[in-house]
Amino acid sequence: MSVGSRKRSVRYTGIDLALLAVTAVVSGVIFTANWTFYYVIEAFAGPIGARLLTYGLWFIGAPLAASLVRKPGSALLGEFLGALVETLIAPQGGITNAIYGFAQGLASEVGYAVFLYRSWSLLPTALAGFLAGIPAVALDAILFEVVGTPFEMTLWVVAAGLSGLIYAVIANLAVKNLRR
Amino acid sequence: MARAGFKPSSLFIYSLTMASLAFIGRSVEFLLIPAVVNGVLGFGLGSRKIGLKLLVALMIINVWGALINAVYFSNVGTTLLDLGFIKINSGVVKAFLMVSLRFFLVVGSTLIMLSLSNARDLIKSLESDLRIPSSVAFSLAYAFRLFPLMARDFKEISIAREERGLKTFTLNPKHLKTLLTPLLSVGYERALWAGISSEVRGLSSRRKVRSNRNLSVGDLLIFAALSAQVLTAFLTELTLRLF
Amino acid sequence: MVLVVLQANVSEAGYVANKAVLHNVEVNVSDGEVVAIAGPSGSGKTTFLLTALGVLNNLLSGWVNGRVRIDDIDPLDPLGFQKIFKVSGVVLQDPEKQLIMPTPIDEVMFILENLGVDVEVASRKSMEYLNMFGLSNKAYEHVENLSGGEKRRLSLAASLVHEPNMVFLDEPTASVDPWGVKEVKNFIRNVKERGKGVLIIEHKVKYFIELIDKLYVINEGSIIKVLSRDDLNDQAVLKEVRELGVDVTPIHEVDRRDVSNARYVGGDVVLEVDGLTCWYDGSSPIFKDVSFEVRSGEVVALVGSNGSGKTTLLKALSGFHRGCSGVIKTKDGVSQSGKLGRSVFYVHQTPDYMFVESSVEKELLQTSRFGGVDLNTLKSMFPWFNELRDLPPYKLSLGQRRWLSTLIAWGFKPRVLLLDEPTAGLDLYLMRQFKELVGLLKRSGTSFLIATHDPRVLVEFADRALVLKGGRLYEDDVFKVALLLESVAGVY
Structure with missing residues (x-):
């Protein structure tokens, strides 16, 4: 009798869940530290500069988890669990983090979904990072009164998206060098 | 096991509702009372568990951020103050107040949750009382187990970097990558064995662990406080609009 | 049945x-x-x-x-x-x-x-x-x-x-x-x-x-x-x-004479520790009044149970443990429980912590640039260099990664290499491979202080044994310590 699994199953194994925990801790800590980076940089570089340099760090949970786990839903779970860890370790931003995390994770998930979950390489990862910029700017407007003209808001989305793209690529490259 | 007379998940619901209030609230009146209540309670309870210094630092960073944001994004309305290089308009004050109130509401309620519970009990309660998927609960529990280990990884990586004559950490993307890779490499191997360890101990057969505890007085108190604040918020806004 | x-x-x-x-x-x-x-x-x-x-x-x-x-x-x-x-x-x-x-x-x-x-x-x-x-x-x-x-x-x-x-x-x-x-x-x-x-x-x-x-x-x-x-x-x-x-x-x-004849007597004193006491924040000392010296080219084993303070001692010597008093001297200077510059180099048992580049070749390049040892020398000391040069260091086998991380540390020209449990998880063959590396590096006059509870390290390549027990440090015969470790483990 020959037993072996040819195709990768979509079910999450204990290994996948443990990997999600690893990325959740890494991104949870990055998310927490990023608050300080963001406020400091915004004071010097303005809203666009700050979005470009720091926002992507808040989206990094999705590309990290998706590049490692490579299963449908991993981007959403990675970002969301990272945000939950952030909530549990530091009251900075409180439980709204989880709401941001869910929305950003969902947007990143779309990046992989449009490739029908066939590729987990640089291209979908970059897209996933970029897409997270949209809900981030939208939630900022609701919660932090960060509202501008449509033109300004578009610029912010692009800046946040580009930032997401850059850090998503870094996350993907960091995973590439692992032994597995 | 004797524990406090409420479920940590009730606190979670409380905190989540308060955060939703912050999202819904669009006026100072609406946010004022919940923000003051949660701010005072949360910072009071939190200072004992987390330390006053850290909380004050946190507050300063956020108030500073709110101010910067307000100046950048909401500098409209009548001019209140002319500093020469910049005019402060009424919109700044309103936006600053709104964001600060939200901060006290959200962070205060989260601090209440974190002070009256701990991560381990909270995760257990989310699984058994709120019935979140056991896979998500497992991930969170393992993340919490990993935390000190990964803090140690980070410390060791920093030592090695310093010995090799490199800066510990900057925002430079290349630095970020060279920090992430060893962290993930060690984490990956650990996760691999942890995953095997969980599967050979029946993770995939895990049923949701059902709690057989009923709501206690403590839980009811939490929900009463929650309802009272939601009602007050809406009533205050209504009253002020009518008169 | x-x-x-x-x-x-x-x-x-x-x-x-x-x-x-x-x-x-x-x-x-x-x-x-x-x-x-x-x-x-x-x-x-x-x-x-x-x-x-x-x-x-x-x-x-x-x-x-x-x-x-x-x-x-x-x-x-x-x-x-x-x-x-x-x-x-x-x-x-x-x-x-x-x-x-x-x-x-x-x-x-x-x-x-x-x-x-x-x-x-x-x-x-x-x-x-x-x-x-x-x-x-x-x-x-x-x-x-x-x-x-x-x-x-x-x-x-x-x-x-x-x-x-x-x-x-x-x-x-x-x-x-x-x-x-x-x-x-x-x-x-x-x-x-x-x-x-x-x-x-x-x-x-x-x-x-x-x-x-x-x-x-x-x-x-x-x-x-x-x-x-x-x-x-x-x-x-x-x-x-x-x-x-x-x-x-x-x-x-194992034939005892094989072992004891191989002991090497070191040259000049390169590291001198006098009255070193270390503690964690606000608690009683982990160890007290520790004094010893290491000579050039020596392999000194630092033996003790888990939690006896071996790692703390290594970290203290390399300046990464705050909270010590006493004197640490090397040829290059005296340190009042501070950093010894590049005189010593601490290597953790997890080699992955040490890597900062995306390929073996770049790792050695960084080492050569920052440490000062000629790149070709480093290449020649990594036996698998030609086949593995472009591979990320993380993808090598455990034995190869330990070898690489130790070589990198050596590339910074320390007088004493501080190795923390370098043989953990290595079988007899890989342990001997590691011994070969230590022998190779020793020839350049580098000394080793190896924290270990592995009897094989003592028998196979340690010249001296220091034992850390109950917060005190003493020197003992290498073979005797190895036997002691085995008897604790229940091997008779």
């Missing part, structure tokens, strides 16, 4: 298609029987364990041709795999990697919860097992507040709490000190007495030899020898097995 609890007949198995790692491996374990599988790293012994548990084909997308039964469950079948936790207990190599829950009580309860045991009952039973393993006072602490030995005990408790018929142990001694080895040994004796089957994967068979009923020697994926209890009492047979790379002989049977 004797029942067979594990019946495995694997004709072929592997991780990737068409590449078999195991060939015709047949292993049977009856209840009350302790069976060991021994072989060098890469021989397929861990792969066999993963195969027998159904992990290889169900979890790691590998493949298996053959038949396995644990009790009456077929772990190769996906549905059977989900049930094996009911009949088997598993202890993995590294307790730190095996433990998955934040607190000991959750760790032990995990399997009971999955079995659907009532919460109250599960909680009571878990406490009973924690108590049995001396951990009841730590039940609700974070697992990282436990010592290395306590973590090992916790992993043992968690594998037995549901009273399985079969217990698997994967190199249970690899990451514990001799005191921990003794506990593992007692555990195995206990499980055997309960009439359950035990399968141990281990290359240091000498630790368990009197408990073993049957020994399989595996090499290159095939069973090359099966030894019965009688064979294990036969010195001639054991000698044969030792030649196959399996560690079956206690140290006192």
Whole structure:
């Protein structure tokens, strides 16, 4: 009798869940530290500069988890669990983090979904990072009164998206060098 | 096991509702009372568990951020103050107040949750009382187990970097990558064995662990406080609009 | 009546298609029987364990041709795999990697919860097992507040709490000190007495030899020898097995003269420590008034149990432990418990911490640029350079990564290399490989201070032994210390 699994199953194994925990801790800590980076940089570089340099760090949970786990839903779970860890370790931003995390994770998930979950390489990862910029700017407007003209808001989305793209690529490259 | 007379998940619901209030609230009146209540309670309870210094630092960073944001994004309305290089308009004050109130509401309620519970009990309660998927609960529990280990990884990586004559950490993307890779490499191997360890101990057969505890007085108190604040918020806004 | 609890007949198995790692491996374990599988790293012994548990084909997308039964469950079948936790207990190599829950009580309860045991009952039973393993006072602490030995005990408790018929142990001694080895040994004796089957994967068979009923020697994926209890009492047979790379002989049977003649007497003093006392914040000292010196070209072993302060001492010497008093002197200057610049270099046992580049070649380039040793010299000292130059360092084998991280450290031209448990997880062959590297680097006059509880380091390549015990440091005969470590572990 020959037993072996040819195709990768979509079910999450204990290994996948443990990997999600690893990325959740890494991104949870990055998310927490990023608050300080963001406020400091915004004071010097303005809203666009700050979005470009720091926002992507808040989206990094999705590309990290998706590049490692490579299963449908991993981007959403990675970002969301990272945000939950952030909530549990530091009251900075409180439980709204989880709401941001869910929305950003969902947007990143779309990046992989449009490739029908066939590729987990640089291209979908970059897209996933970029897409997270949209809900981030939208939630900022609701919660932090960060509202501008449509033109300004578009610029912010692009800046946040580009930032997401850059850090998503870094996350993907960091995973590439692992032994597995 | 004797524990406090409420479920940590009730606190979670409380905190989540308060955060939703912050999202819904669009006026100072609406946010004022919940923000003051949660701010005072949360910072009071939190200072004992987390330390006053850290909380004050946190507050300063956020108030500073709110101010910067307000100046950048909401500098409209009548001019209140002319500093020469910049005019402060009424919109700044309103936006600053709104964001600060939200901060006290959200962070205060989260601090209440974190002070009256701990991560381990909270995760257990989310699984058994709120019935979140056991896979998500497992991930969170393992993340919490990993935390000190990964803090140690980070410390060791920093030592090695310093010995090799490199800066510990900057925002430079290349630095970020060279920090992430060893962290993930060690984490990956650990996760691999942890995953095997969980599967050979029946993770995939895990049923949701059902709690057989009923709501206690403590839980009811939490929900009463929650309802009272939601009602007050809406009533205050209504009253002020009518008169 | 004797029942067979594990019946495995694997004709072929592997991780990737068409590449078999195991060939015709047949292993049977009856209840009350302790069976060991021994072989060098890469021989397929861990792969066999993963195969027998159904992990290889169900979890790691590998493949298996053959038949396995644990009790009456077929772990190769996906549905059977989900049930094996009911009949088997598993202890993995590294307790730190095996433990998955934040607190000991959750760790032990995990399997009971999955079995659907009532919460109250599960909680009571878990406490009973924690108590049995001396951990009841730590039940609700974070697992990282436990010592290395306590973590090992916790992993043992968690594998037995549901009273399985079969217990698997994967190199249970690899990451514990001799005191921990003794506990593992007692555990195995206990499980055997309960009439359950035990399968141990281990290359240091000498630790368990009197408990073993049957020994399989595996090499290159095939069973090359099966030894019965009688064979294990036969010195001639054991000698044969030792030649196959399996560690079956206690140290006192190794020829002592071979060892003591090789001791090297160092040159000038390169490191002098005087009256060093270190502590953690606000607590009593970890060790007190420690004084010693290291001479050039010497290999000094720093021996002690887990938690005796070995790592703290190394960190203090390299300036990474705040909270010390005393004097540390090197040829390049005096330090009042501060940094010694590049005179010493600390290397952790996890080589991955050390890497900062994306390929082996770039690692050596960085080392050469920042450390000052000629790049070609470094290349020539990494035996696998030509085949591995473009590979990320993380993808190398454990032996190669240890070699690379030690070489990088040496490339910064320290007078003393401080190595923390450099032989952990290495089999006899890889340990000798590491010894070769130490010999190579020693020739340049570099000294070594090696924190270890591995008797093999003492016997095979340490020139001197310093023992850290009860907060005090003393020097002792290398061979004597090695014997002491083995007797603590219960090897006679």
